[in-house]
Amino acid sequence: MTQITINTLSNEIESMDAAYSAAGGDAAVLHQHELASLVISGNKVLNANGTEGIVLETQETKHGVDVKMTIKKGYKIPLPVHLCFGLIPEDGLQEINMNFVAEEDSAVELIAHCTFPNAVKIIHRMDAQMHIGKNASLKYIETHFHGPHGGIQVVPRAHIKIEEGGSYCTNFSLVSGRVGYLEFDYSVDAEKDSVCEMVTKVYGKKDDKIKVIEKVSLNGENARSVIKSRLAITDNAESEFRGITEGHAPRARGHVDCMEVIQGNAKAEAIPIVRVDNPLAKVTHEAAIGCVDKKEVETLMARGLEEDDAIDTIVKGMLA
Amino acid sequence: MLSRDGKKILRGVNLEVGDQEIHSIIGANGAGKSTLAYTLMGLQGYEHEEGSLIFDGEDITKLSITERARKGITLAWQEPARFEGLKVRDYLAIGAKNKGGITEEELKDALRKVDLKPEKYLDREVGEALSGGERKRIELASIITMKPKLAILDEPDSGIDVVSLKEIVNLIQTFKENGSSVLVITHRKEIAAASDKASLMCEGVILRSGDPLEISEFFKNRCIPCDSRVSPPKAA
Ligand SMILES: Nc1ncnc2c1ncn2[C@@H]1O[C@H](COP(=O)(O)OP(=O)(O)OP(=O)(O)O)[C@@H](O)[C@H]1O
Numbered sequence: 146m147t148q149i150t151i152n153t154l155s156n157e158i159e160s161m162d163a164a165y166s167a168a169g170g171d172a173a174v175l176h177q178h179e180l181a182s183l184v185i186s187g188n189k190v191l192n193a194n195g196t197e198g199i200v201l202e203t204q205e206t207k208h209g210v211d212v213k214m215t216i217k218k219g220y221k222i223p224l225p226v227h228l229c230f231g232l233i234p235e236d237g238l239q240e241i242n243m244n245f246v247a248e249e250d251s252a253v254e255l256i257a258h259c260t261f262p263n264a265v266k267i268i269h270r271m272d273a274q275m276h277i278g279k280n281a282s283l284k285y286i287e288t289h290f291h292g293p294h295g296g297i298q299v300v301p302r303a304h305i306k307i308e309e310g311g312s313y314c315t316n317f318s319l320v321s322g323r324v325g326y327l328e329f330d331y332s333v334d335a336e337k338d339s340v341c342e343m344v345t346k347v348y349g350k351k352d353d354k355i356k357v358i359e360k361v362s363l364n365g366e367n368a369r370s371v372i373k374s375r376l377a378i379t380d381n382a383e384s385e386f387r388g389i390t391e392g393h394a395p396r397a398r399g400h401v402d403c404m405e406v407i408q409g410n411a412k413a414e415a416i417p418i419v420r421v422d423n424p425l426a427k428v429t430h431e432a433a434i435g436c437v438d439k440k441e442v443e444t445l446m447a448r449g450l451e452e453d454d455a456i457d458t459i460v461k462g463m464l465a
Numbered sequence: 466m467l468s469r470d471g472k473k474i475l476r477g478v479n480l481e482v483g484d485q486e487i488h489s490i491i492g493a494n495g496a497g498k499s500t501l502a503y504t505l506m507g508l509q510g511y512e513h514e515e516g517s518l519i520f521d522g523e524d525i526t527k528l529s530i531t532e533r534a535r536k537g538i539t540l541a542w543q544e545p546a547r548f549e550g551l552k553v554r555d556y557l558a559i560g561a562k563n564k565g566g567i568t569e570e571e572l573k574d575a576l577r578k579v580d581l582k583p584e585k586y587l588d589r590e591v592g593e594a595l596s597g598g599e600r601k602r603i604e605l606a607s608i609i610t611m612k613p614k615l616a617i618l619d620e621p622d623s624g625i626d627v628v629s630l631k632e633i634v635n636l637i638q639t640f641k642e643n644g645s646s647v648l649v650i651t652h653r654k655e656i657a658a659a660s661d662k663a664s665l666m667c668e669g670v671i672l673r674s675g676d677p678l679e680i681s682e683f684f685k686n687r688c689i690p691c692d693s694r695v696s697p698p699k700a701a
């Protein structure tokens with residue numbers, strides 16, 4: 146009996162490894178003991194490995210897992226922590242509640258792969274609270290892979306608080322396979338002398354729907370932020386981007402930079418919102434929506450690519 | 466024939482490029498040289514209105530850019546495209562895709578041939594802060610990796626410093642040695658001189674073709690101001 150359980154589990158580990166690789170990850174890192182890692186399949190924790198300075202607690206729930214990760218005060222974690230969340234079956238619901246704390250003067254880089262390679266009818270919700278302590282730094286790189294069918298709803302929400310002198314840098318990427326329905330909603334409160342950089346890259350196809358809301362409140366003096374989004378949509382896909390930056394303190398600086406490339410019947414909307422209520426704060430924005438450059442397409446065709454592959458190559462360059 | 470806004474841009478082009486021949490096209494600004502290059506490549510908006518295009522005995526007038534490229538025709542633009550985010554190595558590899566790919570050594574070699582240090586350029590972005598001359602060289606390198614049967618080079622020397630002109634001439638000769646025919650549009654005597662044949666273009670007409678030095682001389686001494694308006698053009 147025990148034997149059977151272990152087999153199922155190791156099959157699942159193999160499936161997750163394969164899914165992790167499909168999402169662009171190197172599965173070997175999930176099995177190295179000197180590397181911290183967390184692998185969640187559905188509502189099962191397949192692997193939770195903390196290293197010195199990292200406290201990792203997990204609690205399986207009905208449809209997902211509650212995760213608490215704390216980087217202890219003063220610890221600068223030398224190697225990235227690898228996270229892998231996903232569902233192998235075609236349908237299901239996964240709810241991840243995350244609570245990240247980077248204590249004072251700590252530093253960590255998280256590399257997350259969210260993978261749903263066979264998704265036909267899947268809902269993945271993530272609710273994250275991240276607290277970045279004084280002078281702490283958190284880098285969060287998140288890559289999604291949703292498979293070829295588009296039958297998935299992904300709803301990541303996060304609230305991030307960056308304390309004085311802290312830094313938060315995040316990079317969300319969903320560029321291969323289908324998107325399905327994505328509703329991305331991150332908001333950041335940035336205190337004095339903190340830095341926030343948010344980059345989002347999404348490639349939508351067929352009838353994918355993409356909604357991205359990113360909000361930064363620059364609450365403290367000299368807080369700085371950049372919101373950068375690169376969205377490419379084609380066929381009948383639709384995208385909506387809102388980049389909101391609020392300058393509430395002297396010498397707070399914010400910038401929103403949105404570029405969207407559209408093809409076919411795709412529809413894009415970009416709304417940068419800038420609110421400033423302190424005369425010494427400064428927030429700027431730029432937004433551009435257009436089609437792929439004709440000369441670039443024709444150049445790649447003149448090197449032998451079909452038109453679609455040429456456009457794909459150009460768009461992937463922009464999203465790289 | 467090709468017209469734009471009711472104006473005829475290419476009016477009488479009768480051009481033959483031989484196997485492994487370097488053929489230069491010379492002519493004044495606005496003569497229609499780039500237009501000719503675009504028409505040969507089949508770019509959108511430059512489709513033939515009259516006449517035909519025969520390549521290796523086959524009529525390719527109706528073929529798309531991709532189909533022409535796969536038959537071995539390619540074009541290096543006068544002003545290369547920018548490609549935000551595309552790595553030099555990926556750009557160079559594209560031309561070799563239909564020929565079973567490319568090795569690291571071949572990639573490096575293509576860059577060395579245009580006098581760029583592979584270790585410095587392979588992993589940079591084509592659109593990223595490259596100078597005009599560097600982009601021109603990368604454009605030429607992307608032609609090298611394609612090993613075309615016909616390379617159409619639109620002013621490969623523009624934006625290239627004088628010191629390097631000789632390398633461009635060498636490169637054109639290398640194309641020939643490797644089995645390509647080269648149609649090169651140029652304003653430089655040195656490049657024309659290194660050609661097997663030259664044609665003079667004026668107001669959308671190939672006025673005459675022949676020995677490159679003779680054609681250059683004719684262009685310099687007799688063609689400015691252009692007299693094709695008064696005497697009906699005839700191809701030599
Ligand atoms: N898209 C266009 N629409 C209208 N006219 C055009 C277009 N493209 C080119 N022309 C005109 O066609 C003529 C030939 O242009 P072309 O670029 O082929 O000249 P060229 O010989 O390559 O000149 P240069 O030596 O300056 O590169 C010019 O008079 C130009 O203004």
Ligand SMILES: [Mg+2]
Binds near residue numbers: 498619
């Ligand atoms: Mg020209």
